[in-house]
Amino acid sequence: MTPLDIHSRDVKRIDLLVIAGLVAPGSRVLDVGCGDGELLALLQKERRVEGRGIELSQAGVNESLARGLSVIQGDADTDLVDYPDACVDYVILSDTIQAMVRPKQVLTEMLRIGRKAIVSFPNFGHWTVRASLGFKGRMPVTENLPYSWYDTPNIHFCTLRDFTGLCAEVGAKIETPVVLDSGGRRMTSAPWWFWNLFGQQAVFLLSR
Amino acid sequence: MASSRHSLPAGAGAARGEADTPSSHVMRFGLDQPLRLDSGQSIAPLQIAYQTYGTLNADKSNAILVCHALTGDQHVASENPVTGKPGWWETVVGPGKPIDTDRFFVICSNVVGGCMGSTGPASTNPATGQPYGLDLPLITIPDMVRAQAMLVDALGIDQLFCVAGGSMGGMQVLQWAVAYPERVFTALPIATGPRHSSQNIAFHEVGRQAIMADPDWRGGRYLAEGTSPRKGLAVARMAAHITYMSDEGLHRKFGRALQDRERVAFGFDADFQVESYLRHQGLSFVERFDANSYLYVTRAMDYFDIAADYGGRLANAFQGSRTRFCVASFTSDWLFPTIESKTVVRALNASGASVSFVEIETDRGHDAFLLDEPVLFATIRGFLTSAAAARWA
Numbered sequence: 001m002t003p004l005d006i007h008s009r010d011v012k013r014i015d016l017l018v019i020a021g022l023v024a025p026g027s028r029v030l031d032v033g034c035g036d037g038e039l040l041a042l043l044q045k046e047r048r049v050e051g052r053g054i055e056l057s058q059a060g061v062n063e064s065l066a067r068g069l070s071v072i073q074g075d076a077d078t079d080l081v082d083y084p085d086a087c088v089d090y091v092i093l094s095d096t097i098q099a100m101v102r103p104k105q106v107l108t109e110m111l112r113i114g115r116k117a118i119v120s121f122p123n124f125g126h127w128t129v130r131a132s133l134g135f136k137g138r139m140p141v142t143e144n145l146p147y148s149w150y151d152t153p154n155i156h157f158c159t160l161r162d163f164t165g166l167c168a169e170v171g172a173k174i175e176t177p178v179v180l181d182s183g184g185r186r187m188t189s190a191p192w193w194f195w196n197l198f199g200q201q202a203v204f205l206l207s208r
Numbered sequence: 209m210a211s212s213r214h215s216l217p218a219g220a221g222a223a224r225g226e227a228d229t230p231s232s233h234v235m236r237f238g239l240d241q242p243l244r245l246d247s248g249q250s251i252a253p254l255q256i257a258y259q260t261y262g263t264l265n266a267d268k269s270n271a272i273l274v275c276h277a278l279t280g281d282q283h284v285a286s287e288n289p290v291t292g293k294p295g296w297w298e299t300v301v302g303p304g305k306p307i308d309t310d311r312f313f314v315i316c317s318n319v320v321g322g323c324m325g326s327t328g329p330a331s332t333n334p335a336t337g338q339p340y341g342l343d344l345p346l347i348t349i350p351d352m353v354r355a356q357a358m359l360v361d362a363l364g365i366d367q368l369f370c371v372a373g374g375s376m377g378g379m380q381v382l383q384w385a386v387a388y389p390e391r392v393f394t395a396l397p398i399a400t401g402p403r404h405s406s407q408n409i410a411f412h413e414v415g416r417q418a419i420m421a422d423p424d425w426r427g428g429r430y431l432a433e434g435t436s437p438r439k440g441l442a443v444a445r446m447a448a449h450i451t452y453m454s455d456e457g458l459h460r461k462f463g464r465a466l467q468d469r470e471r472v473a474f475g476f477d478a479d480f481q482v483e484s485y486l487r488h489q490g491l492s493f494v495e496r497f498d499a500n501s502y503l504y505v506t507r508a509m510d511y512f513d514i515a516a517d518y519g520g521r522l523a524n525a526f527q528g529s530r531t532r533f534c535v536a537s538f539t540s541d542w543l544f545p546t547i548e549s550k551t552v553v554r555a556l557n558a559s560g561a562s563v564s565f566v567e568i569e570t571d572r573g574h575d576a577f578l579l580d581e582p583v584l585f586a587t588i589r590g591f592l593t594s595a596a597a598a599r600w601a
Contacts, residue, residue: 052562058566058567058568058569058583061564061565061566062566062583062586062587062590064564065534065564065566065587065590065591065594066586066589066590066593066594067590067594068593068594068595068597068598069564069594070532070562070563070564071564071565072553072557072563072564072565073565073566073567074550074565082553082554082557082558083557083558084557084558084560087557087560
């Protein structure tokens with residue numbers, strides 16, 4: 001893996017830089033839930049990818065269009081079936097899987113559409129989350145997860161171990177796991193229980 | 209090229225005059241350049257009436273072809289010579305507008321089969337000196353596009369920067385992209401579909417039957433016989449107009465409000481505002497549109513089915529296309545509902561084409577593409593600006 005040599009202050013989300021580092025130059029990419037197109041624009045600029053996106057929100061689609069990206073307004077839960085098998089090199093789902101109605105189906109579709117899949121998500125096994133639930137008895141509301149339980153779009157939280165379990169279930173091979181600590185720093189090699197306790201965010205490169 | 213003439217007197221007489229001597233540019237093709245039709249017949253000589261806006265650049269790469277809808281015409285961004293009203297898409301086309309005529313050379317031609325100066329049933333048949341009427345062969349959407357391609361050729365333009373249009377105009381956009389993929393850099397089909405639905409064919413049939421049931425239609429020979437199927441055409445327009453709006457939009461605009469009265473009159477006058485509105489729509493339409501043209505152009509839409517020519521698989525029609533597509537639909541459009549646009553998007557995806565898609569939230573139904581819809585404007589502007597950056601990078 002080649003870490004992306006970007007010192008971009010424009011990109012606020014560290015996981016996007018990590019993802020960009022996992023994408024081979026010149027490849028074809030589908031970004032599922034691409035938002036305003038920040039990641040696709042970054043990938044086009046730094047990795048010269050041929051990028052496409054799906055986004056639910058009108059505002060996001062329009063901002064993406066204005067950036068010159070090819071983006072389809074649609075719902076990842078229902079619209080991924082429209083894409084042919086192996087039509088792109090990477091299907092990316094950044095910080096979105098926890099908002100999917102059917103995450104397992106989405107992950108399966110991603111690995112059908114792309115040769116590889118990249119998924120980033122917040123780790124619900126992080127010690128602060130466990131502490132909130134274990135000691136306070138309340139669902140966590142943190143800087144990273146700012147919603148109350150009743151109005152959160154995040155309906156399918158998982159821990160690192162939960163996610164690797166799903167990967168095993170759908171037959172996804174974990175090629176590269178990248179785990180970031182609460183400071184956004186890449187954690188060095190460690191046992192899974194350690195990552196699962198101290199990792200705040202994870203970026204996984206998967207293959208079929 | 210002929211220069212534009214404007215401000216002819218309004219009314220049916222003016223509309224009739226437009227069929228042979230339109231107040232716009234005219235391109236004429238002689239007997240040696242027939243328009244070959246899907247029916248196997250051909251039209252020659254052929255006349256195409258068109259308008260242009262902006263300036264064609266030196267390498268002729270900045271042309272945008274705008275395709276009009278069923279009852280539209282070539283007067284996309286300038287005063288209509290018959291109605292005296294602004295062009296039908298002045299919200300979108302003009303200096304500084306989303307389709308910016310300071311930057312692009314915009315062409316819009318009246319469709320073949322129309323009644324504003326391109327050869328149609330109201331045009332004089334040179335063989336007889338009488339209006340064609342039903343002697344004109346049936347026209348299809350691919351025929352309309354083939355005629356536009358003849359015009360674009362005659363203007364010396366090889367590749368169009370964009371082909372754009374809504375409704376039937378959107379059908380032409382899709383047909384352009386399928387028939388001449390290398391000549392279309394970007395395609396902007398709005399509120400349209402890859403084929404006419406059964407429900408839409410049914411609505412068209414109601415309109416045609418209304419026209420043909422009018423005794424003044426005279427088997428299509430009304431122009432020669434000095435009559436006009438005004439009532440039939442007005443009813444056709446009224447029925448069609450309902451399909452251009454939405455239940456919600458109609459209710460917001462009119463509700464159950466009464467027209468110039470305190471209570472219902474217990475009769476069949478236009479008690480309700482919505483009735484009065486529809487009657488007005490019908491009456492003003494017959495002043496500007498030819499009844500036989502209405503038959504021909506609705507039929508062209510009915511016959512439209514891109515996938516049919518490609519083994520029933522729409523994706524095959526777009527195989528290998530390098531055109532950039534931007535598809536737009538409206539939430540309350542029940543004439544060309546979002547699912548129709550999504551069928552196109554799905555096929556484009558399956559064929560690996562570059563495609564963007566926006567579904568715009570509005571209660572104004574199918575007609576929303578002609579109205580003040582800022583999200584549509586932002587979409588068109590963003591798409592064209594970024595495509596231009598890629599084209600002239």
